[in-house]
Amino acid sequence: MDRAPERPLRIGFVPLTDAAPLVIADALGLFARHGVPVVLSAEAGWAALRDKLAFGALDGAHLLGPLAIALAAGIGGLRRRLTVTAGLARNGNTIVLSPALASAIGGFAAPLDPRRFAEALHARAEEGLPPPTIAVVFPFSSHNYLLRHWLAAGGLDPDHDVRLVVVPPPRVARALADGAIEGFCVGEPWGSHAVATGAGRFALATADIWPDHPEKVLAFAEGLVEQDEASILAVTAAVIEAARWLDDSANRVEAGRILQERVFPELPRSTIVAALEGQVAAAQGAQPQGLRAPLRFLAASRPCPEEAAAWLAAMRRWGHAATADAKAIAPWRPDLWERAASRLSPRPEAGRPTRSPLLNTPLESDA
Template identity: 60%
Template sequence: MPLDTQAPARPMLRRPVLRTLRLGFVPLTDAAPLLIAQELGLFDAVGLRVTLSAEASWAAVRDKLAFGALDAAHLLGPMPIALAAGLTGVKAQVAVAAGLGANGNTITLSNALAQELGRCKPPLAAAAFAALVRRRAQQGRRPLTLAVVFPFSSHNYLLRHWLAMGGLDPDCDLRLTVVPPPMVAQRLLDGAIDGFCAGEPWGSHAAALGAGRIALSSGDIWPNHPEKVLCFSTEQVRQDPESAIACTAAVIGAARWLDEPANQAEAVNILRRRAFPRLDRAEIASAFAGMAEGLPLAAPLRFRNATLPRRDQAAWWLGQMRRWGHLPAEVSDSTALAPWRQDLWRAAATRLRETEPPAPSPPPPSPDLPETTR
């Protein structure tokens, strides 16, 4: 079936000789700009052959990018900082050329926890959740276990921020663990975890399985926060800057297409075919419709305005990594934020006549933890 790509969505560039890029991603709704760019022929239009490689975990994507098995990747926002600092023994110089989405994660809690919380309409207040955690502690019950998808992830830092808003210390009052995105719903169903923060469609999938309820979205914590990024190895950019710029242009074009309401149904069809063949269509569609369990989200998943990679937004991730002791003090801000390269985005945007997106919502201030938990 022919797709209505619309003239503004297709990068109108002089077609050079086709080159090949190996690009990794984790199957999530915010990988859509990559899948759509390939499906609509936008990579071909800018002279690229792109091989998309679906990976089961963020660690796999990181390692393949760091060690040269991939030229570019769909990465979590804080991951370039972790790579620049060599955290967990993996160090690499990368270049963030574009954002791949804003918002798009949900915090999902088990049915048992939802029942204990009572009639709490989403978004769940941090204070209400903290009261439950303290009540359980007073009763001598085990600490709750919440999962995030990677230690250096927006999910981890936004969840920690939300918990701290309720006066909880995430490292003392609960247990945080890491579970790859495709596994979180089943772990919740099995009772191995009490909740998780993960990108869609996994919160909607957990709800559809009857494993839990969506308590709030990450956009309720920081409206229109940056989420994933398009990241190149700096060696790839050094050797072939044209491919990096052309790829970025194709992704911006796909982001334009994705934010057109008329294209959402086709986007869902493409993602179901390319990334989530075992999921019900309605589970995938929720994020694109800006819904969670039938309720509208205040800050839904969006693409076009998130494409400009902003160092000031990345600085919030950096601040959280320092706050929670995840980054050595000797790593300078300039080193940690060096990966953010607006020059690549601007070169691509110029070819598309893409204007700079409006400034997003500022990040939330970090609450102090109670003295007793420090």
């Protein structure tokens, strides 16, 4: 990819709360402070963002971690060696069910036990009803693999006992309300939006499956680090600084205002702030529900190859990847994060990787 030094870096994102480090870095002028011009581009969904990043319409992106692995391994018809210089968030996804499906399960408190869900699906099958249609945001996503892990923990086969489909994040609440799907796993604030409007009932968060799991990453197009390393380090430093600002509780109301104005003009500010504060917004008249593991930004910022290996293990488990080759997680570059972080004062501490239930063995940091 050719990039003239004076041309702004084009960075894409999907409208989600965990895109906040990019949006805040732009709003607070942090990209400019670090000497790099950036233009952010909101994308409708992950397929469009992937293609633009792969074919040169974007220089970088807010990206699904497993999607960076899929591109590195050539899974799904495209092979691109991206560069991941930072994580953008931990946690932040919700699993929401339609009122009818929740009613069929009976009274339950979140987090929903997967065995209770399995019992309801077995009873449904005995009545001759088809498997429920559950949406994830992309085949190569944390949402897909964590949801599959939870379903399997209840004794279900995700490829037979449910019908998994892909719906872009901004469309899941409407799809649930219209009856096109009976549940979904999505990043906030779209789960909260569905609950607040009465379209769905909160069942659990993906952090109930893997506490403090990594979410999106900051990824750059193939070859860009070799062509313009200075700009990549500057963007990464600005994003780390924005993550630190976001984790300060004193800034959450202001962060909610910025995100509403720039990303979610159709949503109530209270829904966005709830996600930033580690809560799931509730239907009118009810109180928001606090999450076991809230959305976190700075603790996610150092990209951890050990955690990327957990996504690769899940991809292999479900037949989405045939390789255990280290090249699949080679895009993760904690060395570049270290160099970007060294520009900040005080220098942020690197977060530790967390133990993943998707692996049969502990991460190296647990040894």
